[in-house]
Amino acid sequence: MSDLSNSKKVALGGFVVLLSVLCLYLASILPTNKIFFFCLSTIFIAAIVIEFKTYFSLITYGAISILGFMIIPNKLIMVPYVIYFGYYGIIKYYIEKINNILIEWIIKIVLFNLFVYATYIIAVNLFISNIDIKLPIWIILLLLQVFFIIYDICYSLAIKYYKYKIRRFLKVR
Known part of the structure; x- marks a missing residue:
């Protein structure tokens, strides 16, 4: 790999890290549009997957996660990012190579449900001791789906x- 190619990787990776951390920061401090900025923060990694495949994508995801924990004031917003959404573009890339839409959706939804379960367990054990849920759990799960x-x-x-x-x-190529 040439130095120019490595320079392009670092430049695009740095830009993706900047945009992702900025969106996570905005999601943590703004009173509205939290979900929008959180979701937007996860999409930039797709550019790295498209341009350089998965190895560099994992490095970029790691950089975003580490920098996010260092910069983001509300650390709780980083939990779903690190557990699932930050690397969702990488997972999506491999799942969609199957080329069977039914199987792809089944895998995506099963993985999402595992994420929801893991997040719930982490939230209850590390952050919140008593969760008071007003809606029935099946409605919450349906809305999450x-x-x-x-x-x-x-x-x-x-x-x-x-x-x-x-x-x-x-002009990445």
């Missing part, structure tokens, strides 16, 4: 937008 499906569809649209509109201006 709907949120995830919308998130995945928006993620796919963002990937298409990057591939067909933004990528040609970056």
Whole structure:
């Protein structure tokens, strides 16, 4: 690999880290649009997956996670990012190579449910000792499933937008 190619990796990786951490920071301090900025923070890693595949994507995800824990005032916002959403673009890349939409969705939803369970266990054991839930748990799980499906569809649209509109201006190759 040439020095120019490595320079492009570092430059794009740094830009992705900057944008992701900025969105996570905004999600932690703004009174509104928290979910929007959180979801937006997770999409930038897709550019690294598209351009350089997974090894450099994992390094970029690690940099975002470490820097996020250092900079973000509300550390709780980093938990779902680190546990699942930060590397979702990498997972999505491999799942969608299956080319069977039914199997892809089953895998995505099963993995999301495992994430929800892990997040719940971590939240109860580390952060919150008593969770007072007003809605029945099945409604919350159903709403989370709907949120995830919308998130995945928006993620796919963002990937298409990057591939067909933004990528040609970056001259990464």
